[in-house]
Amino acid sequence: MAGTRTRSMEEDDEDYWMSSSMKNKASIFDDNDDAEGIMLLGVSRNKVKDLSKTMKEGLGEMGNTEEDIINWDGSSTSSGSSLTSDLKSVRYRSSPTSHLAPRKVTSNSASRSSSNSSLSGQSRVSNVGVTVPKPSPDSLTSSISDAVQGAKRVPSLTDVSKIEAEVQFLRRQLNLARRDRWEKLPVRETVKRIILGEPYSLEAYKSKEDKLSLLDTATAMHDGNAIMAAVLFLKSTVKAQIFHHEMMRRPVATNHYLIYLKSSREYNQLADILGLFGRSEEAAMLKYKQAVSPVEQQVKIRNLKQCLGAHFSMDPSLAYNTSMVLQQLSLLETQLPINEYDAQLEREGKTAIFKEFPRTRPLLGVPVLATLYYCCFYHYGLPENNLACPAALRKKYNLTSKQYLWVALSARSSIRHWRDIDELFASKSWFGHHKMKSPVSFDRVVDVLFRTGAPPEVIDKYLRLVDGIEQRLTIARKLKCHVVVIDALVELRDRQELLNYASKLQEGTNDAMHAQVALRNPATRWKN
């Protein structure tokens, strides 16, 4: 299959997947089970389904040999032995080449002998590490026990070099330990200790210059942990004014300070700092996030009002955000009374629509379009002065004609009020002539109707409004709207294809009769 990318929208659906789907074009119809002719990348769903079924049945016959695998979360899962037990199938190195010989590996967990040394148990990354035992190729159990033995093994003569390295390391540590605490180490040395997870002390850095040099060195060495330590040390040892002044010139350090504030939930200070550093959108949105976090709708409304006044309306650069927050506020305020009223109607049980279609959830905290859908479903045709009137909602939230159409169409189709749908598209021309018009193309309208389970006659009606006979034909075939297919073939004067199509229709059905009538019509001038 050569390239399958289209460069033009005019090419229709089927051509998109070119040759592979061309093959399937014929087969959609052959396969009677294929109710929707659904395909993905040229692969027919039903073919896969059939094969899948066969395979599963076959598997059942054979009986399952299953064993449990490790299961952390307690849910019972099982799996076939040969598929999942990776631990058994791990490919260790098969020959004892140089890689397999016990090899020095740097290890975090440090050697047994040093981890409890005087360095207050800090584990340290060192050259002295665990000897990797030669992995045994057969199974998990033996390799783990190897690992365990390896971890407990007494160092042999071959490890002498390792021990020497360790001695050197300890010697160096001892020297450092002798002079570290009370003596001012070069800042780079201290930062390195932080990076390596060694013990360190910052209290010897008394001058502002030293503190800043510590911070700048940490930043230059790119270690977030050291930056964090330096920032908080600075903050706790100089006055706020100096701290802010210095932070303002150090965006990386500022980020780390913000992370600290966020993780310790000091939101007010976080917002203050963001505001101070000119990041007003972030500050406002932080406040917004807090405002909308309560579940209770009344509280949310109160919070939002307060937040809007304090952080949004004053700032012209946040005009867009402000308009969105205003919409949200108005939506929350609109939902409350509608929800309350409808809940009461539902409780009373006198209103037909609530009896027939009970509400699945309250109309609270849902998006604008979901609210519109709800109102199109339960309150279609209310006068505009009613809160729940769909047209009023449309105006209030400045919705586009497409937004309104998609929602109204799918809601009215779901509730099976076809006349409302006709009215959605009805427009009168100057001469009083009725014409169907839509802001979206009719093939998409058909798609919505089909997905909401509209009956064939409704689909047929809108299918006939699809522009372009080829497109109409393609969709009609896909949706198995036989009458539309037949009429389109007549319009194309393609007698051969019509004969072919008619031969596959079940005899005696209206569709088959329609095809026969069309084929016998002497007025048609067939092209073949």
Add this chain to the structure above:
Amino acid sequence: MSAPIENCIPLPDLQIFRQLSRDQLVLCLESIPGRKDLVLEPGLMRLLDRIAGASLLKQHGVDKIFKFEGKPIRHGNDQRLYLVRPDIETVKQIAEHIAADKTAGKERVYRIILVPRKTFLCENLLEQEGVHGYVTLDQYCPNFLPLDSDLLSLEMPGFFRSFFLDGDQTYVHTVADALINLQSVFGTIPNVYAIGNCSKMVYDMMETLREDRGAPAALKNEIGHLVLIDRDVDYITPLCSQLTYEGLLDEIFGINSGYCDFGPEVMGKDQTIRLLLTCQDEVFDDIRNRHFSGVFNFLSTKAKELASDYEKRKNLATVGEMKDFVANKLKALKAQHKSLALHIGASEHIINVKAKTDFEEHLRTEHSLLDTSQIKENIAYIEEAINRQYPLMQSLRLLCLMSQVLNGLPKNDYEGLTTQFLQSHGFEHMLTFLNLKKLGLLTEQEPSKTVDSMIKTGKMTAAGAKVATTVASAIPRTTSNYSQVCRKLNLIPKIEEVDLKNATDMSYVFSGAFTPITCRLVEKILAKEGFDGLDDVMKLLPGPKFCNIKAKSVKDYRFIIATTAIITGTRLLEGVMES
């Protein structure tokens, strides 16, 4: 990373890292001798699954394993190990556990092992909470986890957000450390290339760490080149829909540390299975990289072959043959059968899910966006996807993709589309859009004069202006940035060049619509062994560029991919949303 092929020597055996991680885990477990309980953060379970097994934990004194859920665990052993990420919230809850035990008069030994790193903030917090005296703190830094024979992952899904969104540099060290460990096993990598901020930092950190560890053991280099690339160099690739079998599996089911969970929708009965996806599964290995359009044919051929293999048992003449069949062939056949059934079931589910969501229209839009053609029609489709409330991830991916290829949306389109999105999916997504803007994933085209005018009107202090300028120049994207990169790296192949069934061009993963930028960059860099001739492309990519070439090498390469985490478009964007 790339390892030169020398007479087709196999890739270095990456499984050794699992062994190393396992040994280190054992040391952590043995740091409290005797029986103890393990409290494990859910996010680390799959990782631990791959490194060790329950039996290993038991061997080292772990009695019960609890899932860390924040609630205090009252019962259990007198010794307790917590294995968690260094998250302040988590550590705070642990401190509360300890305090609750104290109040109840329960004496216990606690040890918190932070993965991958002990942090200043966590230690500080334990001090503040007044429990520092009762608990010891340690760290466990797993090595790269070999997810497959050529794929290494640090399994740090939070890395992208923390570094690129929050500017948190805490884990630069972790990445560098893992790469140093890799080199202590396979020898120092002579040639290093770094593209982007984070990559350069990792390189610098490796140098810092090396100072301390001294000269590495004189090993033969098994890996010749290391190419470090930041994620923000190429957002487009994860935003596109991958069309290989494995890619679709990941999008639909989610692959977690190499495990994929299949439920009843695949099994056809009320049962779930956890499948480990590696090249050990022959059927999977055959189809993982195939374009989805070719997967089904392959599977059905395979099924027919299998059926005929089964038939052979009917022709077995002697008892000896029968014995041989049962002893040797039957098990393999059953395994294959089971594997086939699973993968066919999974393909079926993929088709079902994708059919519900207008996938082909989505793809068509995606591909024409990559072409930067028919922007008006594409906007119309994105509007439709938003208005019809398709799964929000779908619309969001298209929005981000459009912003990437156009270097930001024009102000009107930006406001129009985001407003409709908020009206469809909730105003809370304003927070998502803010994060996307900060990351440069979805932006509004801004007239470049903004910074200047702010200085003139005196609204910003001098220092503030400086910051703003550096931020602005850190994103050197000009209006035709994407098309230039495309042209210079030849990212969009001609239609006739791509054969999806027998793929020779890497763009096949996107049906030939696009070549992943990172892959092409690596190809070009290795061809020149440096950035020669790539200067004009490098100018267009964000962040600093750096290369250090010490040795020339052979020209045939095999590749090992090492990453902080495996990403898909969905995971990328989910990671960016506010909870």
